[in-house]
Amino acid sequence: METAGISTVIVTPMPHFAEALGAPRAVGVAFPFGHPLGHAGDRDEQMKVIGDALRVLREAPGPGTVEHLPYEWPDFERWKQEWQPAEPSPIVALLRERLRAQAEARRQEDPSRRSGGS
């Protein structure tokens, strides 16, 4: 989009990647995945984040401007689960299954793990 002459600003929970991959302008939020602008129904919080993003859009001195916003997300431990889907995504389910199968294969190949030593 920037190459088409359109200015952009990103709001991301992973500012690490905005920095590592080189975003033109970004703000980082300490919000869980799926919630870049904050809580559902919280107009004021959403407007604060948008206001900061527009300020960075206006004032960024040059490419690679990434600002970390100070807004907190309460109840971190619960939300570490809450943001995730009820069912694991297909790739997570597949990788978990592969890890399980590998562990099982190692157990069968290595008698010391099965019988507790030869």
Next chain:
Amino acid sequence: MTIDSFRWLPGAIAAYYRGLPRQGGEPIPWAPLAKPIERCRFALVTTAGLYMKDRDPSFDLDGERRNPFWGDPTYRVIPRDARQEQIGVAHLHINPADLLADMNVALPVQRFLELEVAGEIGSLAPSHYSFMGFQMDNSAWEKRYGPEVAARMKEEGVDAVLLTPV
């Protein structure tokens, strides 16, 4: 304050991401803001997998279930007058409950309409764009859908974009 980008991830996945080598060296594209924000026309882009469920097909989630390494790279247009009850969410990697309750959490159309009324932005474009963010391979975005969306934005006179990867 520095945000830990990996704080929401399970330990093993967080460790994997932290260990990835930093890329870089490529010049960052840069379009200076062409005019004051109060005169800019805005479009919004998200990767939350939103779609107009009364009008458009969902994203191809069955295709992803068949091949877990693939994610549907197409996009859906969300009009500026979209109502919450028209919005569906097709994304297998996040809990969709809050997006189904309030799309502004990822695609803040209603907030930007308020900014338009208040004169704090020039205007909100007619069309906004929703992708489904699980992509192991970005080439279809880079080669086809990204340029296509940028061209549609140019047709609608867009000056600036707010992007919200989820």
